[in-house]
Amino acid sequence: MKIHNFSAGPSILPESTIKNSADAVLNFAGTGLSLLEVSHRGKEFVAVMDEALALFKELLDIPAGYEVVFVGGGASTQFCMVPYNLMQKKxxxxxxxxxxxxxxxxxxxxxxxxxxxxxxxxxxxxxxxGYEIPSDADYFHITTNNTIYGTEIKTDLDVNVPLVADMSSDIFSRPVDVSKYTLIYGGAQKNLAPAGVTFAIVKTDALGKVDRHIPTMLDYRTHIDAGSMFNTPPVFPIYSALQTLKWLKEMGGVSAMEKINIEKAAVLYDEIDRNRLFKAPVVNVEDRSLMNICFIMNDEYKELEKEFFDFASSRGMSGIKGHRSVGGFRASTYNAMPKSSIQALVDCMKEFEAKH
Amino acid sequence: MKIHNFSAGPSILPESTIKNSADAVLNFAGTGLSLLEVSHRGKEFVAVMDEALALFKELLDIPAGYEVVFVGGGASTQFCMVPYNLMQKKxxxxxxxxxxxxxxxxxxxxxxxxxxxxxxxxxxxxxxxGYEIPSDADYFHITTNNTIYGTEIKTDLDVNVPLVADMSSDIFSRPVDVSKYTLIYGGAQKNLAPAGVTFAIVKTDALGKVDRHIPTMLDYRTHIDAGSMFNTPPVFPIYSALQTLKWLKEMGGVSAMEKINIEKAAVLYDEIDRNRLFKAPVVNVEDRSLMNICFIMNDEYKELEKEFFDFASSRGMSGIKGHRSVGGFRASTYNAMPKSSIQALVDCMKEFEAKH
Ligand SMILES: Cc1ncc(COP(=O)(O)O)c(C=O)c1O
Ligand SMILES: Cc1ncc(COP(=O)(O)O)c(C=O)c1O
Ligand SMILES: [Mg+2]
Ligand SMILES: [Mg+2]
Ligand SMILES: [Mg+2]
Ligand SMILES: [Mg+2]
Incomplete structure (x- = not known):
């Protein structure tokens, strides 16, 4: 049975990413050695790192004055790195x-x-x-896509202070005007790579302005200056990221991706709205995430939740349980998710409706 | 041509680690999905994490009162986590x-x-x-194996303050009396796993004694309490680590490994000492690393260095260049390195001597 992978993260990756990554584990770049056992300072991996950083910049059209770094520790470590590097007072x-x-x-x-x-x-x-941002704030932090609740800020905000964004779960899903941000970061394990690598896009002139002592590994400058090779980087996840970036370029880049993502999400949201059994907890259409589509049973059909879950699971729908903090269902529809999988889920919803 | 991988890290891993890791990239635990795209909270990966932590403890015979955690960021991030968590004053x-x-x-x-x-x-x-450790130090930090210079502290020291050790490059190479340490940590990318996962063995009652605020992700307590699942862990490197731990157990564990490592190192050091062209920069025999064996040309043969490098390379010896800060040669002979590869290097040295 075909498994449709709606997992919120780690999550579906392009088939080419998976195949090329498996191949490299067995024989990396014709070295006769595994990607898992070669030095990160060898010319073959240095080439991977260089290409991954270059393609990352190219695909997001990152302007001069910004650098991209790959680090470990997940987006959760960025939660402290951001204030460490950028917060002077407030x-x-x-x-x-x-x-x-x-x-x-x-x-x-x-x-x-x-x-x-x-x-x-x-x-x-x-x-x-309609909120107000204190004009003496060192930065304003947003989470563009709220993975758990299925809401998304789909436009680049104009604000009065430096803008910082966690884009863990919508990076590369649409074009971003990077010039509006001082820092963009995220765990790569949704739209880009397997777990284990975190990206940050840093406006370099924003660094060096805080008084506190910054531990070496928490200082963005360390990783920028060393080209993400200050210490041993997460080699395998970066290799996989490069495979996804190459796929993305072949697919037409982030503009093409945005178009497809809008289409894909519409198919599912339309069905949620239409189907008498289900509804979307996110009511404002402009706030609805294109990446994590949440839906719950309508009040009259609450008791059917488990039955629908079992029915959909029996048809190969995987990872559709809503986060434990909200319940219901969540279909994550990242870049690599094909339209056919969304259609398969919609078919389940229709069939289930017909039965009840 | 068979490639003999003497890389210092990331470095040679057991064949079963590589094969099983590649297989899981294509189909993980019979899920029909790739290890790269499944949730870390799914039962299949939770089982991997549990087994890896349990086997880690079992193989090192870790006593009660200690916990093992897997985190990201490399050993270099531990350089700040250690004082963050353990240094009150000195x-x-x-x-x-x-x-x-x-x-x-x-x-x-x-x-x-x-x-x-x-x-x-x-x-x-x-x-x-013969040094003295101030009795009011919060801890004493050692690096048991000095990867670059090829020296090693091969016994567990008895000291007057809590002992902390970076065991990045000799963990699992010998039995360790963990009870003598308060904290042991290391990047896993030498004897255990591909790059991207870091381990720490923490005596839990040593935590919570410093006054400073510790960022969540830098607090060992966070990862202990969450069973290394506070945030998305480096899934793939942990899966590979489990494969190596299983192999290690099959091989007879760390005692068996130590015996083999002593034998392997003796073969190479004996040849370095005997061979008129080469010498070991580390003169004290008891300080010589069993994991990273450094050798240089004798003074009269200095100009043959490049020729030997090319000769050995042509015979499939890979990663034998000494670290840029010391020059000469370094053969890393981690657990997974077979005796036959060491013999192949020794044969090169003998043949090269015969020619000169
Ligand atoms: C928006 C967002 N931020 C941060 C995180 C935490 O990421 P990590 O697990 O890499 O620390 C997640 C994880 O799902 C997320 O979705
Ligand atoms: C003994 C030792 N400590 C620390 C490190 C740094 O490890 P990482 O690259 O994981 O930060 C290394 C790397 O080679 C090492 O050999
Ligand atoms: Mg959220
Ligand atoms: Mg409806
Ligand atoms: Mg060293
Ligand atoms: Mg000699």
């Missing part, structure tokens, strides 16, 4: 979900944190608007 | 090499650092002895 955060809230809390260890707005009281079912 | 460091020195320097950001002894002036060609 930072502003938009609280749009579990991850946004964790980032906000972590920053409190470094100075004053202003929560400019929060959708927590309504279980994060929308993106707050 | 720490003592033994300076035995480039990595020991980096660890020492990093600690200076957190309090007073006492260098109890250093072999830096003699290009780190021995392990200093």
């Amino acid at each position: 930072a502003a955060y938009l609280n749009t979900g579990t991850w946004a809230n964790k980032a906000l809390k972590e920053a409190k260890g470094f100075g004053e944190v202003v929560e400019v707005a929060s959708s927590k009281d309504s279980v994060y079912n929308h993106i707050p608007k | 720490a003592a460091y033994l300076n035995t090499g480039t990595w020991a020195n980096k660890a020492l320097k990093e600690a200076k950001g957190f309090g007073e650092v006492v260098e109890v002894a250093s072999s830096k002036d003699s290009v780190y060609n021995h392990i200093p002895k």
Whole structure:
């Protein structure tokens, strides 16, 4: 049976990423050695790193004055690296979900944190608007895509202070005007790579402005200066990331991807809206995520939740359980998810409706 | 041509680690999905994590009161995590090499650092002895195996303060009396796994004694409490680590490994000593590393260095160039290195001697 992988992360990757990664584990770049056992300073891996960084920049059209780094530790480590490097006294955060809230809390260890707005009281079912950002904040932090709640900030905001974004779960899903951001970071394990590598896009002139001592490995400067090779980088996840970047380029890049993602999401949201059994907890259409599509049973059909889960699972739908903090269902539809898998899920929903 | 992989790290891994890792990239635990695209919270990967942690403890015979964690960021991130978690005011460091020195320097950001002894002036060609450790030091930090210079502390020291060890390049090469240490850590990319996962063995009652605020991801407690699943762990490197641990168990564990490592190293050191062309920079036999065996041309044959490198390379010897900071040659002979590869290198040395 074909398994349709709707996992929220780690999550579906292009078939070429998987195949090329497996091949390299057995024989890397014709060396006769495994990718797992070669020096990261050997010319073959240095070429991988160089190409991955270059393609990352090219595909997001990253302007001069920015550098890209690959590090370990996950997006969760960025929650402290951001204030470590950028907060002198005060930072502003938009609280749009579990991850946004964790980032906000972590920053409190470094100075004053202003929560400019929060959708927590309504279980994060929308993106707050109309807030004010203190003009003396060192930066304003947003989480563009809220993986758990299925909301997304799909445009690049214009704000009055440096903008920092966690794009863990929507990087490379659409074109981004990087010039509007001071820092963009994310765990790569959704749209780019297997778990184990984290990316950061850093406006270099924003660094070096805080007084505190920064441990070497937490200083973006360390990784920028060393081309992400200050210490042993996560070799295998970076190799896989390069395979995804190559696939993305072949697919037409982020503009083409955005078009497909809009189409894919529409198919599923339309069915959720139409189908009498289901509804979307995110009501504002403009806030609905194109990457993580949440849906729940309508109140009259609450008791069918487990039955639908079992039915869909029996048809090969995998990873569709909603996050434990919200329940219901979540279909993650990252770049590598084919339309046919979304159609398969929609077919399940229709068939299940016909039965009830 | 058979390639003999003497790389210092990332480095040779057991064939079964490589084969099983490649297989899991294509189909993980019969899920029909790739190991690269499944949730780390799925039951299949949770089982991998549990087994890896249990086997890690079993093979090193880790006593009660200690926990093992897998994190990202490399051993270099541990250089700051150690003082973050353990240094209240003052720490003592033994300076035995480039990595020991980096660890020492990093600690200076957190309090007073006492260098109890250093072999830096003699290009780190021995392990200093007869030093005194201030009795008010919060811990004493050693680097048991100095990957670059080929020296090793092969016994578990008895010291008057909590002992912390970087065992990046000799973990699992011999039995360790863990009860003598408060913390043992290392990058896993030598004797255990591909790059991207770092281990720490932590005596839990040593934690919680410092006043400073510790960022969540830098606090060992975070990872202990969450069973190394606080955030997305480096899934693939951990899977590979498990394969190596299984292999190690089949081989008879660390005692069997130590015996083989002693035999393997003797074959190469004996040839270095005997051969008129070569010598070992590490003169004290008890300081000679069993994992990284350094050798240089004797003074009269200095100009033959490049010729020997080319000759050995043409015979399939890979990764034998000494670190750029010391020159000469370095053969890393980690657990997975078969005796036959060491014999192949020795044969090269003999043949080269016969020609000159
Ligand atoms: C938006 C967002 N931020 C941060 C994280 C945490 O990432 P990591 O597990 O790499 O620390 C996640 C993980 O799912 C996420 O979705
Ligand atoms: C003894 C020792 N410590 C620390 C390191 C640094 O490890 P990482 O690259 O994982 O930061 C190395 C790397 O070779 C090492 O050999
Ligand atoms: Mg969220
Ligand atoms: Mg509906
Ligand atoms: Mg060293
Ligand atoms: Mg000799």
